Amino acid sequence: xxxxxxxxxxxxxxxxxxxxxxxxxxxxxxxxxxxxxxxxxxxxxxxxxxxxxxxxxxxxxxxxxxxxxxxxxx
Numbered sequence: 001x002x003x004x005x006x007x008x009x010x011x012x013x014x015x016x017x018x019x020x021x022x023x024x025x026x027x028x029x030x031x032x033x034x035x036x037x038x039x040x041x042x043x044x045x046x047x048x049x050x051x052x053x054x055x056x057x058x059x060x061x062x063x064x065x066x067x068x069x070x071x072x073x074x
Contacts, residue, residue, distance in 0.1 A: 019056025
């Protein structure tokens with residue numbers, strides 16, 4: 001079963017977005033997890049796929065400039 005990492009997104013460039021996630025009490029939408037590297041994001045996405053409760057899994061990247069700007073603004 002996939003365990004959420006709950007990483008803070010400050011300064012991170014890679015994210016895994018999940019459109020829907022099935023829980024014991026129903027379906028949740030719009031989950032996002034942040035990672036330092038593409039490899040970490042890809043590993044998490046593969047774990048989610050094997051878990052079977054996640055649908056619409058996508059990996060996104062934002063520019064380092066955007067990641068740094070968000071980090072500085074907090």
